[in-house]
Amino acid sequence: MNEYRFFCEDIKKPVSELSGAEAHHLVSVLRLKAGGRIELFDGMGTLATAMIREIGKRKVTLEIENLQKAEPINLMRIIIAVSIPKAERFDWLISKCTELGVDRIVPVLFERTVKRSAGSEGMERFKRIAVSACKQSGRIFMPKIDKPNNLENVLETLKTDYPSAKILVGDLASESIPLTSLSIGDKDMIAFIGPEGGLTDKEKLLLESSAAILVSLTDAILRVETAALAFASILACVRDVKK
C-alpha cells in the first residue's frame, strides 16, 4: 500500500480532481508536488494510481494511470443499526466499524435516544471519519452511513434493501441467545443496538414482528458504542472465516 492514498469520489480516466479536505491534505499537509505519484480510492472498490498534473488554488488535477475495480464480496453483509451515542463516541464507532469492514451504519432514533440529530455538518464529518479509517487500515470499501431515522423507517428500508437478512437485537433478556453460539450462515446480518435507556414496548413489538432474534454479548450491559463494536468484531470474524 502506497503511503499517500487519497479519497476521490469520482475516479475516471483520463483525468480526475481532488478538492476540499483531500486537496488540502495533499498540498498543505504533505506538500506533494506536480509530477508526484499517489493512490486514489473511491470507497466503493476502485483503487487507482495517479500522477499529480497540476496543483491549483482549490483543486488538484490528477492523471489517472492505472485503475482497478474490486467487486464487493457480498457474502454476508454486516449492517449496524445503532442508537446515536454522543459526540466522540459515535465518531469512534464509525472509525472502528470501518476498520472492521462493516458495510453500513444506520443511526437509529429510538424513542429513548438522547442525541436526536447528527448535528450541523454531521453527515459530512462522519464521512470524513470513515475516509480516514479506510486510509489508515488500507480498506477500499467504505461503509454507507445513513441519515438518522426512526426505527419504523429504518426497518422498512433495511428489509427492502436486504430481504433475506437475519435481524439481531442486542438484549440481555433471559431468552437471549449468546451471539457467538448463534449459527451464522451466509445471510446478511442486521444488528440493532438500542439506546442506554432500553427499548420501549412498542419498539420491542416492532422488532418481534420483523422476526428479530434477541442476542446477548456479555453478562453486563455495554455502552452503545461498545456493543456495536462487539457485534461488528464477532460478525466480521465469522464472515471473514467463510471467505
Place this chain on the structure above:
Amino acid sequence: MNEYRFFCEDIKKPVSELSGAEAHHLVSVLRLKAGGRIELFDGMGTLATAMIREIGKRKVTLEIENLQKAEPINLMRIIIAVSIPKAERFDWLISKCTELGVDRIVPVLFERTVKRSAGSEGMERFKRIAVSACKQSGRIFMPKIDKPNNLENVLETLKTDYPSAKILVGDLASESIPLTSLSIGDKDMIAFIGPEGGLTDKEKLLLESSAAILVSLTDAILRVETAALAFASILACVRDVKK
C-alpha cells in the same frame, strides 16, 4: 445500582475513607452532604453501602453499613497483552476492556513498539480510566493493569500466573486460525497483540516456544486497539455463555 458509586481501595467496617479524585467528585462535583448514602466498590468484588459521616478538607469519612464480597468467577480469565498504542487510543482500550470484563491488561514493549512508557503518572491515569469504566458499566471487578514490560518478562510472568492458559497471538499469516473457529474451553486465555510494525523474528520464536496459537480476526490488519477490543469482545462473549 445506586447512581452514586465510588471507588475505595480499602473498604472495611466500621469506617472507611475517600480521598483524592473520589473525594473531590463526592464533595465538589456531586456536592453530597454528611448523612447521605452512597455505594462503594474496591474493584475486587467488594460492594458496600455507606453513610457519609464527615466531609473534611481532603478526605471524606464514611460509615460502612452493608458489605458484600462477590467471589470472582474464575472460569476462563481473559488477559490482553498488547503493544502500547499512543495517548487516547490506550485510554480507550482500557475503558472498553474494562466494560467487557477483561481480567488483566498488560502493556507490552515489543521491539517495534513506538510508545515506550506509560508516561509520568501514566499508571495512575490508567487506573482512573478503569475506575470510571467500572462506575459507568456497573462492574465491580476492575482489570489489573501491569506496568509496561518487554515480551520476555511478560511471557514469564503470565506463564507463572496462569500456568494452564492458552496463549493466542493476533496474526494474519496463512496458517492462522480464525478466532471464532477456535475451540475455546474453560482455560484462561492470553491474547498477544503486536505493534503496528509487526513482530520481529526473535519475538515470533519466543511466542512459538510458548506454544502460542496464531489466530486471525478479520481479513484486514486492524489497529492495535481495535484488535484488542475484537479479542476482548469475542472471548468475553464465549466465556459469558459458559457461566
